[in-house]
Amino acid sequence: MTTIHPKITEVLTGTFKVPAAEILPESTMDSLEMDSLAVAEFAVIIKETLGVSADSEKLYKDATLADITAYIDEAVDSAESEATVPVSNTR
Amino acid sequence: MNRPAIAVTGLGMITPVGHTTDTTWDGVRAGVSPAATVPELHGCAVDFACTVTGIDLDDAVGGRTAFRMGRYVKFALLAAREAVADAGLDPAHWDGARVAVVVGTSSGGSAGLTEQAVALERRGPEATSPSGILLTIPSMPAAEIAIDMKATGPSLAPCTACSSGVTALSVARDMLTLGHCDIAIAGATESIVFPIAMTGFGRSGAAAPRDGDPARLCRPFAADRTGLVMGEGAAIMVLERAEDARSRGAAPRALIAGTGATTDAHHPTSPHPSGSVARAAVDAALRDAGWRAEDVDHVNAHGTSTPLNDATEAALISRAYPHRPPVTAPKGVLGHCMGAAGAVEAGLTVLTLQHGEIPPIANLDAPEPGFDIDCVTKAPRAATVRRAVSHSFGFGGQNAVIALQATS
Numbered sequence: 001m002t003t004i005h006p007k008i009t010e011v012l013t014g015t016f017k018v019p020a021a022e023i024l025p026e027s028t029m030d031s032l033e034m035d036s037l038a039v040a041e042f043a044v045i046i047k048e049t050l051g052v053s054a055d056s057e058k059l060y061k062d063a064t065l066a067d068i069t070a071y072i073d074e075a076v077d078s079a080e081s082e083a084t085v086p087v088s089n090t091r
Numbered sequence: 092m093n094r095p096a097i098a099v100t101g102l103g104m105i106t107p108v109g110h111t112t113d114t115t116w117d118g119v120r121a122g123v124s125p126a127a128t129v130p131e132l133h134g135c136a137v138d139f140a141c142t143v144t145g146i147d148l149d150d151a152v153g154g155r156t157a158f159r160m161g162r163y164v165k166f167a168l169l170a171a172r173e174a175v176a177d178a179g180l181d182p183a184h185w186d187g188a189r190v191a192v193v194v195g196t197s198s199g200g201s202a203g204l205t206e207q208a209v210a211l212e213r214r215g216p217e218a219t220s221p222s223g224i225l226l227t228i229p230s231m232p233a234a235e236i237a238i239d240m241k242a243t244g245p246s247l248a249p250c251t252a253c254s255s256g257v258t259a260l261s262v263a264r265d266m267l268t269l270g271h272c273d274i275a276i277a278g279a280t281e282s283i284v285f286p287i288a289m290t291g292f293g294r295s296g297a298a299a300p301r302d303g304d305p306a307r308l309c310r311p312f313a314a315d316r317t318g319l320v321m322g323e324g325a326a327i328m329v330l331e332r333a334e335d336a337r338s339r340g341a342a343p344r345a346l347i348a349g350t351g352a353t354t355d356a357h358h359p360t361s362p363h364p365s366g367s368v369a370r371a372a373v374d375a376a377l378r379d380a381g382w383r384a385e386d387v388d389h390v391n392a393h394g395t396s397t398p399l400n401d402a403t404e405a406a407l408i409s410r411a412y413p414h415r416p417p418v419t420a421p422k423g424v425l426g427h428c429m430g431a432a433g434a435v436e437a438g439l440t441v442l443t444l445q446h447g448e449i450p451p452i453a454n455l456d457a458p459e460p461g462f463d464i465d466c467v468t469k470a471p472r473a474a475t476v477r478r479a480v481s482h483s484f485g486f487g488g489q490n491a492v493i494a495l496q497a498t499s
Contacts, residue, residue, distance in 0.1 A: 015149075015158050016154055016155050016158060017149055017150065017153065017154030017155065017157065018154055018155070019154075033154075033155055034155060035155070037159060037221060037222055037225075038155055038158065038159075040221035040222075041158050041159070041220060041221055041222055044217070044218065044219070044220060044221065047217060047218075048214070048218055053217070
């Protein structure tokens, strides 16, 4: 996985003013100086814009942007194939 | 009590006419209001205001933190950074334990609270921000400034409606006097240009109703004034004991000579018609400064452009200062910056002391007949101003007056 979900880049640069040059597939929220409050806010924005729920501490805090992209892509795909089943936020 | 002289060594401002002290001063001197229709107020009876425009606040504040700050917090932080730089101080090198932060606000993050309430109601708890509380509480400007500047001394947020700014400066002065700190970052901030607050001001009868060009509506002391026009912004000062400022080679902009505060204890929105309690705040400030009334060279009035305030205040000024010192009222240009107004106007008074120039009252040809006061109109007036006062008379009858003095 070498691409980053465009929404991740958009939120990091737009809301959190992270310089675009620092946003790499191997970056983590920690390496981007996103603290737990910022990551929790990031999770709300992802939920509100893409409908993807996540426990931000478990799934986003230490993951790379490539990991987060994979998680979001999978969640979006499964939501599309099982449109009536909401994405769980507890898995 | 033998008080040490307290110096204003730094000043920072962000207002509807400028993002800095210098640009704000130029804008206020020009005497033209930027009040205009605000798209976010679409559908409100009062759909115009003086707003801070032309700046990306998040960019200015910097990354990773702006998201957790309400607009009122961002204003305060930007003004504080300007003030500290203006004072020639560098937070990287100061003893933060000796730095206090005293930043007032009247309504805090009521705009943010409203947004969160709407998110909760419409989309449920998961749609609300984990920073929701931070976006609302009034002490966050002081807290975020402290975080940004590693100021670990006491910090707090005075809240006395429209006089919050003067209250903050007064409290900070006391903290310096009592030795609770060596440097005080003090002032106030406000941003409540959002539909609920604007509707409330409209319904309370305090706001000027729409009538032609919004920029012409705020006309303090005019016979045809109809109410206040909303503003927003922040002003922050760096205060130090004058002796400390001198010993580090700083050049103060002005001195705080005295402050006075009283409460009408009369009515939540109407000033006491006699003005006697507000007058007592003036007298207390003069007494604190050791001045006689005739020492006052200039009055920076509260001047909201509401029928009641301006009538009461004009009568107060003519009685309290019978020698008719020149009067200005910056709300004609800036609108009413609410909790920040007292700090903004104290800042402008400092600039008048420094530059020997009194800005004009916007939209005023002459004061209402019967108001025996000398209003500066049309253009800035050059004048030697050694001692000046700034009045703040808040909702709730919370009155605060600050006496400011030139340094030389």
